[in-house]
Amino acid sequence: MSSLADFQNSIYLQGLGDVRPPLPTDLTRLEGLAEGSLSVQAFGYVAGSAGTAATARANREAFDRWRIVPRMLRDVSERDMSVEVLGTAMPSPVLLAPIGVQSILHPDGELATARAAAAEGVPMVLSTASSYSIEEVAEANGDGPRWFQLYWPKDQEMAVSFLDRAKAAGYTALVVTLDTFTLAWRPRDLDQAYLPFLRGIGCANYFTDPVFQKAVGGPVTDANRDTALLHWVANFGNPSLTWDDLIFLRDHWDGPIALKGIQHPDDARQAVDAGMDAIVVSNHGGRQVDGAVASLDALTTIVDAVRDQATVLFDSGVRTGADVAKALALGAKAVMVGRPYAYGLALGGQSGVQHVLRCLQAELELTMVLAGITRPDELNLEALVRA
Numbered sequence: 001m002s003s004l005a006d007f008q009n010s011i012y013l014q015g016l017g018d019v020r021p022p023l024p025t026d027l028t029r030l031e032g033l034a035e036g037s038l039s040v041q042a043f044g045y046v047a048g049s050a051g052t053a054a055t056a057r058a059n060r061e062a063f064d065r066w067r068i069v070p071r072m073l074r075d076v077s078e079r080d081m082s083v084e085v086l087g088t089a090m091p092s093p094v095l096l097a098p099i100g101v102q103s104i105l106h107p108d109g110e111l112a113t114a115r116a117a118a119a120e121g122v123p124m125v126l127s128t129a130s131s132y133s134i135e136e137v138a139e140a141n142g143d144g145p146r147w148f149q150l151y152w153p154k155d156q157e158m159a160v161s162f163l164d165r166a167k168a169a170g171y172t173a174l175v176v177t178l179d180t181f182t183l184a185w186r187p188r189d190l191d192q193a194y195l196p197f198l199r200g201i202g203c204a205n206y207f208t209d210p211v212f213q214k215a216v217g218g219p220v221t222d223a224n225r226d227t228a229l230l231h232w233v234a235n236f237g238n239p240s241l242t243w244d245d246l247i248f249l250r251d252h253w254d255g256p257i258a259l260k261g262i263q264h265p266d267d268a269r270q271a272v273d274a275g276m277d278a279i280v281v282s283n284h285g286g287r288q289v290d291g292a293v294a295s296l297d298a299l300t301t302i303v304d305a306v307r308d309q310a311t312v313l314f315d316s317g318v319r320t321g322a323d324v325a326k327a328l329a330l331g332a333k334a335v336m337v338g339r340p341y342a343y344g345l346a347l348g349g350q351s352g353v354q355h356v357l358r359c360l361q362a363e364l365e366l367t368m369v370l371a372g373i374t375r376p377d378e379l380n381l382e383a384l385v386r387a
């Protein structure tokens, strides 16, 4: 039986030939290394959070307040880390969170991420604000599993065009991000007066879109570039959306839909009532509401509210295999990981992202089996104690 934990053995075996892993296996060390290989602006954009970063810190502290209680002598020789989420089979309960503007991290941006994801069989969620188009990323991703994340623009016709393009390019599930209809107060970016989009980064899906092009008088060239950027700014998000608007999405997307950015149990219930298939409990990695509840602290009440009427996914603050195990024990079906793979991309392109995925999944399997657990669905509150 092949196992995600085999990666550990392969590292030790390579050591016999004096080869060491190209990047640290403690993924919390990647941020510091990435800082040295990125511009102040790009690093600040990715590592930064809203306001004083209180929510980003709270996300991490919430993990620290739970401890795993290992159980012994449970025959953990047969393991199966795989799960199926929204019709997608995956090797472990881990997905790549949607991260826009990845070309600020590496010239190959989302293409490198898509190749890494496909090589590991891990689903990627492509951002609307990607630096390569829906179609280009699909080609790089090949047979790999892929979902599409929608930033719902004001122009409904363009929203439909994005959905049609994603469907045609083989993205099987839709993740609709609700918490970022506008960017929050982000001092690190403000102090640098840095917004990637105003430099045209992250606009690939817009600039290649027929509806967008119609609105700006044709394909985007130097001549209409300023018009295009202003149109992007005016259209990016829609603060007037309400729960009733979800009917529109259901009508235009026939696959599963997840709502990302849910932090309140009543919002989770409304998602269920609106016929959504899943929610992603997320505070956007602390990048939106500074002072907001830690995403992990919001998870349990939401899981209780939703019961088994919708799939509950989790993100914000996942850095280690133990973190994944804790989120699962608190009721998440799977987690999305954000910044760690962004740093992997910055440091090593495709292989950097693969390194992050292999480390995280191997550490998850080792954590679980050493705690007496052989399958993700065996994890529950009995595996945890409050610190």
Ligand SMILES: Cc1cc2nc3c(=O)[nH]c(=O)nc-3n(C[C@H](O)[C@H](O)[C@H](O)COP(=O)(O)O)c2cc1C
Residues within 6 Å of the ligand: 045, 046, 047, 097, 098, 099, 100, 101, 127, 128, 129, 149, 177, 260, 282, 283, 284, 285, 286, 287, 315, 316, 317, 318, 336, 337, 338, 339, 340, 342
């Ligand atoms: C640089 C950056 C760009 C992001 N872009 C998007 C995006 O385009 N769409 C989206 O839904 N979330 C976006 N996110 C949020 C992630 O999907 C995810 O919620 C967050 O990174 C999870 O927290 P973590 O970084 O602590 O793992 C972005 C996050 C970062 C760090």
Ligand SMILES: O=C(O)C(=O)c1ccccc1
Residues within 6 Å of the ligand: 099, 100, 101, 129, 180, 202, 284, 287
């Ligand atoms: O920076 C972000 O967190 C984010 O979600 C985003 C928003 C717009 C475009 C690209 C990324």
